[in-house]
Amino acid sequence: MYLDSYGGAGETTREPDYLMAATTAADTVTTERGRPPYAGFMVVRKRNVFGISLPLLKDQDIVKSCGYTGALQASCEICLEPQRLPYIIVCNTHKPGKEGTFRLKIEADTTFSLEPLVLPGGFTHYAIRGEWKGFYAGGNRDFPTWCNNPQYRVTCSRRTKLIVSLCQGYSVEGVARLATSFVVARNEGTARTDRLESFHKVLARPPGVVEAGYLDRSPEVTVDLVVEDSSRPVFITPSAWFPGQEGAFLLSIISDKPVTVEPVEIERKLDFGQSKKGEWNEATAGGPRRHVSWRHNPQYRINIKEPTTLYILCARSSWEMIEQDGALFMGTDHVGMNLHVLRNCSPEKCGEVIPDHEVLAECGAYVHAAEVSVDVHLPDPSAEYFLVPSAQDSTFHARFTLVVQSDHQVELEDVLCSEPQRTLSDTWHGNTPSSNVYRLTAPTMTSVLVILSQENREGGDEELSPIGLRAAVNRDERFAEILTPDTDVLADTTHGGVDFLEEAEVSAFVTVGLRPVLLTPLTQEGETMTDRPLRLSFFFRGEEDLDVSRVEPRPGHTASASGEWRGSNAGGRPSLLSFRRNPQYRLVVQEPTPAYVLLSQKRDRHAMGLQIVRNADSRFYDRMLPSAEVVGEVQEGEEGELTHLTRREIWTSVDLTPSQPYFAVPSLWDVGDSGSFVITVLACAEVEVTEARGHVLKETSVRGQWEGETCGGRASAPGWLENPQYRLVFERPCHLAILLIQYASLEASNTIGLHVCRNATDREARELSSDEVEVVAKSLTRGEFVYAIVPEVSVEVDLDPADGPFFVVPSTYDIDEKGVFRLVVLSEEAVEIVAVRGTIPEGAEVDPFQEALDEAGEEEEEEEEEMFEDLEAIVEEQVRKDLEDEERTIEEIKARELAEEEEAREKAKTIREVVEEEEEEEEEEEEKKEADVEEK
Numbered sequence: 001m002y003l004d005s006y007g008g009a010g011e012t013t014r015e016p017d018y019l020m021a022a023t024t025a026a027d028t029v030t031t032e033r034g035r036p037p038y039a040g041f042m043v044v045r046k047r048n049v050f051g052i053s054l055p056l057l058k059d060q061d062i063v064k065s066c067g068y069t070g071a072l073q074a075s076c077e078i079c080l081e082p083q084r085l086p087y088i089i090v091c092n093t094h095k096p097g098k099e100g101t102f103r104l105k106i107e108a109d110t111t112f113s114l115e116p117l118v119l120p121g122g123f124t125h126y127a128i129r130g131e132w133k134g135f136y137a138g139g140n141r142d143f144p145t146w147c148n149n150p151q152y153r154v155t156c157s158r159r160t161k162l163i164v165s166l167c168q169g170y171s172v173e174g175v176a177r178l179a180t181s182f183v184v185a186r187n188e189g190t191a192r193t194d195r196l197e198s199f200h201k202v203l204a205r206p207p208g209v210v211e212a213g214y215l216d217r218s219p220e221v222t223v224d225l226v227v228e229d230s231s232r233p234v235f236i237t238p239s240a241w242f243p244g245q246e247g248a249f250l251l252s253i254i255s256d257k258p259v260t261v262e263p264v265e266i267e268r269k270l271d272f273g274q275s276k277k278g279e280w281n282e283a284t285a286g287g288p289r290r291h292v293s294w295r296h297n298p299q300y301r302i303n304i305k306e307p308t309t310l311y312i313l314c315a316r317s318s319w320e321m322i323e324q325d326g327a328l329f330m331g332t333d334h335v336g337m338n339l340h341v342l343r344n345c346s347p348e349k350c351g352e353v354i355p356d357h358e359v360l361a362e363c364g365a366y367v368h369a370a371e372v373s374v375d376v377h378l379p380d381p382s383a384e385y386f387l388v389p390s391a392q393d394s395t396f397h398a399r400f401t402l403v404v405q406s407d408h409q410v411e412l413e414d415v416l417c418s419e420p421q422r423t424l425s426d427t428w429h430g431n432t433p434s435s436n437v438y439r440l441t442a443p444t445m446t447s448v449l450v451i452l453s454q455e456n457r458e459g460g461d462e463e464l465s466p467i468g469l470r471a472a473v474n475r476d477e478r479f480a481e482i483l484t485p486d487t488d489v490l491a492d493t494t495h496g497g498v499d500f501l502e503e504a505e506v507s508a509f510v511t512v513g514l515r516p517v518l519l520t521p522l523t524q525e526g527e528t529m530t531d532r533p534l535r536l537s538f539f540f541r542g543e544e545d546l547d548v549s550r551v552e553p554r555p556g557h558t559a560s561a562s563g564e565w566r567g568s569n570a571g572g573r574p575s576l577l578s579f580r581r582n583p584q585y586r587l588v589v590q591e592p593t594p595a596y597v598l599l600s601q602k603r604d605r606h607a608m609g610l611q612i613v614r615n616a617d618s619r620f621y622d623r624m625l626p627s628a629e630v631v632g633e634v635q636e637g638e639e640g641e642l643t644h645l646t647r648r649e650i651w652t653s654v655d656l657t658p659s660q661p662y663f664a665v666p667s668l669w670d671v672g673d674s675g676s677f678v679i680t681v682l683a684c685a686e687v688e689v690t691e692a693r694g695h696v697l698k699e700t701s702v703r704g705q706w707e708g709e710t711c712g713g714r715a716s717a718p719g720w721l722e723n724p725q726y727r728l729v730f731e732r733p734c735h736l737a738i739l740l741i742q743y744a745s746l747e748a749s750n751t752i753g754l755h756v757c758r759n760a761t762d763r764e765a766r767e768l769s770s771d772e773v774e775v776v777a778k779s780l781t782r783g784e785f786v787y788a789i790v791p792e793v794s795v796e797v798d799l800d801p802a803d804g805p806f807f808v809v810p811s812t813y814d815i816d817e818k819g820v821f822r823l824v825v826l827s828e829e830a831v832e833i834v835a836v837r838g839t840i841p842e843g844a845e846v847d848p849f850q851e852a853l854d855e856a857g858e859e860e861e862e863e864e865e866e867m868f869e870d871l872e873a874i875v876e877e878q879v880r881k882d883l884e885d886e887e888r889t890i891e892e893i894k895a896r897e898l899a900e901e902e903e904a905r906e907k908a909k910t911i912r913e914v915v916e917e918e919e920e921e922e923e924e925e926e927e928k929k930e931a932d933v934e935e936k
Contacts, residue, residue, distance in 0.1 A: 126253040126261045128152060132240050135273065135405075136266065139243030140181065143373060145311055145405065149239045151196055151264035152251065156230040160259060164204075165222040165252040166238050177217040179241035180249065181206050184225060186234050195264045196235040203227075203234060235264065242371050243313055244403050276300065276402045276412050280391055286417075287394025288366065289340060290464055292453050292504040294390065295353055299415035302341075302385040304378055306408055313373040313403040314339050314389045336366030336392040337400075341376045344384040346509050348447065352415050353386045355451055355505035356493065360385075366392040386415065420451070420537035424548050428521070428529035433470070434558075434680075437483045437551040438519040438536065445513035446546065449539040452521050453505045454532065465532075466500030466524040468493045471510040471517055476594060476653075482553045482682050483518045484596050485651040490517065497648070500524040518551065525648075556686035561585055562602075563691065564676045565668055572671035573644060574611060576791060579667060584624055584692040585679055587612070587662040593685035595656050597632065599666050600649040602676035607644040607669040610634050612654045615661050616796055623692050624663040625737050625794055625826075631655075631662070644669045656683070663692060697737075701824040702726065702833045705841045706750075706812055713815035714787060715755060715775075721768055723811040724838025726823060730831045733800040739824040740779065740810045741792040751813035752821075753787045754779035756797050758806050767836045768807050776806065787813040807836065 064078040080087060091102055106114060130150045132138075138148035154162070166182045185200040187193070204225040227234060238249055253261060278284075278298045286297035302310075314337060341361040344354055361376035378385050389400060404410060429435045440448065452469045472487035474480075491508035494500055500522070510517055519536065523529045538546060563569075563583045571581035587595070599610045612632030613624050632654035634645065644667070656662055666677055681687050704724045712722035728736070740754040759765050760772040778785045779793035799806055810821055820841050825831050 124255050124258055126255075126259070128251045128253075128261065128263070129248065130238070130251060130263075131246070131248045132238075133246045137244050137246050138239060139245070140239050140241050141183065143243050143311075143313075145243050146237070146239060147196070148266060149237050151266065152236045153193075153195075153233045153260075153262045153264050154227075154236060154253065155233045155260040155262075156227050156255075156257065157259075158230050158257060160227045160230065160255050160257040161224070162227060162259075163222065163224045163252075163254040164236060165220060165254075166206075167220045167250040167252065168247060177219060178245050178247050179217050180238065181221055181241070182223075182236055182238040182251075184223070184234055184236050186229075186232055193233055195266075196237065200235075242315070243311075243373065244315070272407070272409055273403070273405045274410070274412065275404070277399065278389065278402065279397075279399045281397050285394050285397055286390060288390060288392050289338070289362075289388075290502070290504050291394055292455060293394060294388075294504065295355075296417050297388050297390045299353055299417065300387040300402070301351075301413040301415050302378065302387055303411040303413060304381050304385070304408065306381060307377070307379045308406050308408040308410060309375070309377045310341075310410065311373065311375045311405045312339060312341070312387065313371055315371040315401045315403065316398055335396040336368045337372045338363045338366050338390050338392070339372055339374045340388045340390065341374060341378075342386045342388065344386070346449075346507075348509055349384060350449065351384075352417060353388060354449060355503065355507035357386075387412070418539065420539050422538035422546055422548055424536040424538075424550075426534055426536075426550065428523070428532050428534055430530055433520050433522060434483055436521045436534075439547075439549050439551050440510070440512045440517040440519060440538075441547045442512040443545060445511060446540050448510050448512055448546065449507060450510060450519060451505050451507045451537040451539070453535040453537065455535070464502050464504060465527045465529060466502050467506055468497075468500050468522040469506050469508050470494065470520045470522055471508055472520070473515045473517055477515065478594055478684055479596075479682070480516065481551060482557060483520060483551065484682055485598055485649070486596065486653060487518075494522055497522070512546065553682075557683055558680065559683075559687050559689040560678055560680040561689045561691060562676070562678045563666070564674070565666075566674045570668060570672050570674060572673075573609065573667055573669050576671065578671055579665075579791070580624065582665055582667045585664045586688075586690050586692050587656055587664060587681060588688040588690070589656045589658050589683065589685055591685050592655065592657045593683045593687070594653065595681055595683040595687060596651055596653050597664050598649055598651040598680040598682070599664075600678050600680070602678065605646055605648070606673055606675050607646045608650060608675075608677070609644040609667050609669070610650055610652055611665045611667070612652060613663050613665060615663075624665065625739075625796070628663070656687070664689075697826045697828060698830055699824060699826055700831050700833055701822055702835065703820070703822050703840055704810065704835070704838050705820045706810075706818050707839065710838050711815055711818060712811060713817075714753070714811060714813045717815060719815065720809070720811060721770055721773070722837070723809050725767055725836040726808045726838075727766065727834040727836050728799070728804070728806045728808060728825065728831055729834055730799070730801055730827070730829055732829055733798070734827045734829040734831070735796070735798050736831065737794060737796050737826040738808060739792055739794045739826070740821060741824065742819050742821045749789075750817045750819045751787045751789050752793055753785070753811055753813070754793050754795050755809045755811070756795060756799075756806060757809060758804060763805070766805070768809070808833075 064076060066074045066076045089104070091104060093100070104114075106112070132149065136148055136150055138145035140146060162184075164182065164184060166180055168177055168180055182205065183202055184204040185196060185202045187197045188201045204223045206221040206223050236251065236253075238251055240247065253259070280297070284296060284298050286293045286295060288294065316337060339362060340359060342353055342357045343360055344350055345356045345358055346354060360378070361374040363372050363374060387402070387404075389402065391398070402412070404412060424438065426436075440450075442448075450469065450471065452467065454465065454467055470492045471490040472483070473490065474484050475486050475488060476484060490510045493506045493508055510519075521534055521536075536548070538548065540546060563585075565582065568581060569583055571578040573579065587597070589595075597610065597612055599608060601608065610633065611630055613628040614631050615625055615628045632652040634643065634650045634652050654662070664679055664681075666679060668675065679689060681689050704726075706723070709722055710724050712719040714720065738754065738756065740752060742750055742752055755775055756777040757768055757773050757775050759769050760774040762769055762771075776799070777795045777797035779795045781788045781790065781793065808823060810823060812819070823833060825833060
């Protein structure tokens, strides 16, 4: 069968393509043209919600296509399988607007029909031309400027079927088409009908434009939908893929019911825009933000005059795409990009980004894309804001373009990363603050920016360690070669050792001039930094001469010793009887010197204290005595009260002399608490720290008690001589230390005192006479005699047996105070203690210190049991929650499967209804044809 058809370019709202349809089993199609423009044709098939075939839609199935040629005739052969729906033949030119006439000739070996394709009765076609340009080129829905794209409001009067198609304008040769899409949406939770709100429901959109890196640049995208709810309008928003991409488009809407299509007036929230070109090259490729050279990336200072909201886009101009099957794919060997908007935290104007900054906005992880964007609000016009684009690899070189949109005027100013006037390269010499100290001096007052850099190890960002930087000056100017704990802190990036940063660089501003400034690079506890490289960079204005050197203490000026509180060494605080059981360390110097004594804990954080004491007699050099004078202690507060502090480190200062024995006594608050510590002494002369192992003197002791008649009270009371009395028997003159220890409990219970006496006249008497008693010595508390509620008191005295005999009288302040005590005598010679008055307590001696230790052990065991019980309860609760979550997940899966089954049934039902409707229409059409044939 042979059939001819003639056509030409008519006036239509779509591109000037003439459409014909044929139903056949096998066709040969030829197009002849009377003019030379490139022309061709294609055979397609189409199915949609209308049950009819429509031209140039996204999901069309091209059966055969004849290419564009300059010849007067284009032809091809094709075998078409029989189908119920007709095939469509599209005759078109290569470019829009090319007019001319053509002749379509079909030869086939079977009968077929050819007729023009028109919309069925009742269908309406709307065509709207628009463009993405400037402010109205907002990009896809992932960008905050998406709402700037053109919008169209579609109002339906009743249930309506729609086919929406978006066609791009023609792209000249050498310019790729845009990746485009559109969204059909309706406002949710608001009655607003004039424009689309942020909270909206998407009713339909074309298939994904980007899937696994695939960018679809097809000339047309389409979707069909049914608008069930006609009470509210729907909005159609066409968009290109990236903001700033400009181009023309044609929006086509086909409906089965009359609808109203209106453009929406877009509110311009970001009225100002500008762009800037930049480049990452050998000098400006600084790498990622945690890289040591990150500040060398291109920098732009953002100058604003009022609070401003910005949208910033960075597009890489060197991005390469791989074309395959008419589509573009992103390459896999490209480096991620990021955008950083920062604010310098320094109160001084720096003119460029410093490490001490706050990140206001960034993309998060480095994005492998052609473009990245951020939006940010800058509230303070007086602050220093900066924009820094960076690539993930410091060796990556490329050009880029910055696009900045804002609601107020913004100035982008190029900033060059300046070079430091001084640098110092070194290695970490340890992990303690005193291991790495550097001194800064200047002839005049100079403001200096100091940057501490740690080098990246192989492996990248994860190898950075938490670091900090502290600048301080010693309050005691005698310490010029060492960093003391008593300092005025000028700057501290760790805010007291709690805020270390895992960054390549940290910075601080300091003023140098009056006194040497000591810089201390810091690292977090537990980090191993020894022998790792570090670099200090110094930036300052003017031509001042800044001297930088590492502080290396003189040998012997620093000494340390380590120890622990455990068992019998855990004596508790100074107010307890067992305080002298704590570890003790002798401080020995060869010349007078000021010193700082530091006590630091190794692991556990206990409330700890530190006392520096001095024995009055140098002959007692091996152990502190109760009468020892406290010359240094940790104090805090306005009243200077002694405290035990829960800190990593505490300290006190003292002036040491070589003629007297000094002892450092570290302690914890409670008896039995265990822990490790380090004592460090910093001095201006050589100092030695050794542990005091115990007395080398001879010790004699006796037990006694105040009971009944022996409760004589204080020395001014009438019955004072009724107190227990003890005679000291020895052969040669000697120096004695006599201790009175009350054993009522660890805490002092009685107010006690101690006297050494003799008879003034009757030297032969074996006890003190009431006629006349001469007091030779008495116990001192903090340099004076007072009756004190303390665990023990002591007295030191030189005695000659020729002047005796001598008696020791322990007493309480009140007459009715009872208690058990022990009298201890330390001396270089053997001394015998003879009881003159008083009784020996019955029963075994009870050591309250050991009782406290046992009680502490029991409490520790109870705490461990409670901890294990709590842990078991936590595990049980977690198991229960996991089981509940698993059951909930199973229920959700079942509910989702049921919903999917219901949805599948509804779809199948809809398909059956459509098929039945089509079959009925076909039967009616067949009956009509039969009736026409019979009538003819």
